Amino acid sequence: MAFQRYSVSLFEITLLVLLFFCVHGEGRLKGFRKYDQVQVKSAGTVLEEQWFTQKLDHFNGADSRVWKQRYFVNDKFYRSGGPVFLMIGGEGPAVLAWMVEGTWLTYAQKLGALCLMLEHRFYGQSHPTVDLSTENLRFLSSRQALEDLAHFRTVMAESKGLTEKKWVAFGGSYPGSLAAWFRLKYPHLVHASVATSAPIHAAVNFPEYLEVVWRSLASEKPDCPLLVKKASDTLVERLKDPKTYDNITKDFNLCSKLQLQTEMDSSYVLETLAGNFMDVVQYNQDNREFEGVVGTNITIQVLCDIMADASLGDPYVRYAAVACLMMNTFSMKCLDVSYSNYMRDMTNTSWDGPAAGGGRQWVYQTCTEFGFYQSTDSPNQPFDGFPLPYHVKQCADFYNISSKTLVEAVAQTNEHYGSYGIHSTRIVFPNGSIDPWHALGVTLDISPNLPAVFIKGTAHCANMYPARSQDPPQLALARDHVFLLLQQWLKQ
Structure with a gap:
């Protein structure tokens, strides 16, 4: 899920x-x-x-x-x-x-x-x-x-x-x-x-996912997705300038000094941070407390209140505050935004591997059956920087599955089940x-x-x-x- x-x-x-x-x-x-x-x-x-x-x-x-x-x-x-x-x-x-x-x-x-x-x-x-x-x-x-x-x-x-x-x-x-x-x-x-x-x-391609994220954020505070977009846009611009990398590393408490060598690297950073909002929207007030899960009081309202708090600084600073809240809530010492580390873990085929809990398996199913890639290809959503090619390339990186094979597989799924x-x-x-x-x-x-x-x-x-x-x-x-x-x- x-x-x-x-x-x-x-x-x-x-x-x-x-x-x-x-x-x-x-x-x-x-x-x-x-x-x-x-x-x-x-x-x-x-x-x-x-x-x-x-x-x-x-x-x-x-x-x-x-x-x-x-x-x-x-x-x-x-x-x-x-x-x-x-x-x-x-x-x-x-x-x-x-x-x-x-x-x-x-x-x-x-x-x-x-x-x-x-x-x-x-x-x-x-x-x-x-x-x-x-x-x-x-x-x-x-x-x-x-x-x-x-x-x-x-x-x-x-x-x-x-x-x-x-x-x-x-x-x-x-x-x-x-x-x-x-x-x-x-x-x-x-x-x-x-x-x-x-x-x-x-x-x-599933850009509609982020369109619903926009509307769901706006349902709490009309200006919330606009503030998120401003913050995301600022981060996109700063990622273009290596002189800002030290500050970004500090702002988001990264596990190692930010280094971007390919578009996949920057896209991975942007998607990881956007994920804070995507996850909270998807599970907003869903009563996971019955599972004994910690931190489930983080809701759309909590994130939008942070984004609206001008006393923290500009929207970019508030965006970083959201990331800090998520890390503190789940006791994470730092944030790893290295695509190479991600690829290393996702290509580990052992049942004891770091992605064996479901990550390697599920992404394989998206590459061979479903797609479901939440890209930033729509203008009606608050994020930028992780377009469809970024998602599709992971199929090749992790499983050697081509974009042509992916497209054909998704079409077969709809043909088989009826959509x-x-x-x-x-x-x-x-x-x-x-x-x-x-x-x-x-x-x-x-x-x-x-x-x-x-x-x-x-x-x-x-x-x-x-x-x-x-x-x-x-x-x-x-x-x-x-x-x-x-x-x-x-x-x-």
Whole structure:
């Protein structure tokens, strides 16, 4: 989750290990709650990790290799006659908090559902191959993941006596897309799906992401994105003059003296710092506190208040103050903005590597399936300096994937799943207006059986989190609406 913005820097990889990015997911990376990764206890319920045997390559009958995929079960609310809920994992470790808390468990309690969560191949502890080499990553795709889900659902139903049960898929961000596509491709296995904050259209270039960031900042303070733009523009100009590098190093507490040798170097600096605003907008007031995540009180309002505080200095100084706040909040001693360091870590193929938590895997999926590159190619957004070629070049640098291959792969994804023309039934698409990902999602009903739930003023996956007394009324209504749809669909 991500989905996660989806192209990630070294700073963001470190930061997002502490943040939660939906179930994923993030599409982007997600963090962990401080739960033991083997066992979770809640109200007398013990959740132990379990393992399911999957084929390495579902599309090659001659390949007999198998591996173990991690999953979890919560039968606390299960009643005879109830449905089966399947939470789909995404681009990060399975987050066990979702097995004891979250809106889907509220639904499960009311409907007597058995709850399962399946971790996505190549993420968390689900390691199909010995390493993350590009050769092995060819077995990482949404299509292989859907086959994993289909096989898991079939075998579990047969072995546990659940064949006649109605199965409902849940997911947020990239797993939200998987939930929709699971219902689309396997309607005989999945009765209904809740596809939260799900981008269903793949796009190489996704400048609309930053356009929503502009509007979301402006919704808090009309001049906020203008101040951010002034600061960003100032930084762009200073990066052109080597005489300013010492000051920039000090201003942003960089880990080493700033050195820019290529356009990739400067773009990486600019994207890393813009990421402070992008991440906060995407997860604004999303109630990650239930995961025990620190620093989740950093909201759009907090950032815009800093940007509006003239006592700090000009907008550039305030921009640096935002970076300082983020680093202090997440106990980061300094900021590494070296693209060469980023490339070194992203090309480390070990499961113990610094990007093995999800960064190397997810960027590979963007290069081979989705794109989703949040470029600065639109004039209607506050940043500059990381255009589409910067993102595309990372595919070549990390995996030797050409721009032509990328473009063709994204087109194939839309052809395979249908993009906005998805043709199915009993899928609901909740999205938040603050969340930049809604620009690639469903915000208007496609048909009576493919309804959208567009929630004004909420961010990424907000409806999935546990309810709070301070939730806006429209968020509570959205949760209720999804429940009523499930109630209705389970009777069909």
